[in-house]
Amino acid sequence: TQLLEQSPQFLSIQEGENLTVYCNSSSVFSSLQWYRQEPGEGPVLLVTVVTGGEVKKLKRLTFQFGDARKDSSLHITAAQPGDTGLYLCAGHSNYQLIWGAGTKLIIKP
């Protein structure tokens, strides 16, 4: 069974601080996607990473795919209260996505 371990599960920090969320697996994924989900809503795509070692930036968010395509990280610089939410990673395997449990992020003003 393929698993995607996401950490930390919960993170509460002050506005302006930096943070990193990790997704780790023993399995190789053809691609990995990061989503943000608000309560009662569907996951909204942030980014897809495909190539081992790939780095993508989305404003203050930096996403990296591990060289072996087994892990990924999301780094947020100078976090803002608007970044508060649930961040999910999902690895692409055959026709389905294997999901992490999510990181609930709270940014305090």
Added chain:
Amino acid sequence: EPEVTQTPSHQVTQMGQEVILRCVPISNHLYFYWYRQILGQKVEFLVSFYNNEISEKSEIFDDQFSVERPDGSNFTLKIRSTKLEDSAMYFCASSDGQSSGNTIYFGEGSWLTVV
């Protein structure tokens, strides 16, 4: 921006009743999916659909469930004889299967409550 749309947004049904959840995937997409998320739990894969047939399904997707693409735009999930444990948010998703990483886009979800 194109999006996946789902109806209804919320449905309450009695145990044992049949439910049909409807989805309109992004128009040029070829792969369609249903996922579900029980309150407070991980998103779970149910089924993927391509070329008018199921390409992959999970253990959750038993004989109680079926999917159909009745026309060129809709993709439905039918749950026969609903059970209390079917209460969850059901997400439809689609992808074009060709873009880098085969990115999957999700709808807003249909919240099903079985009473």
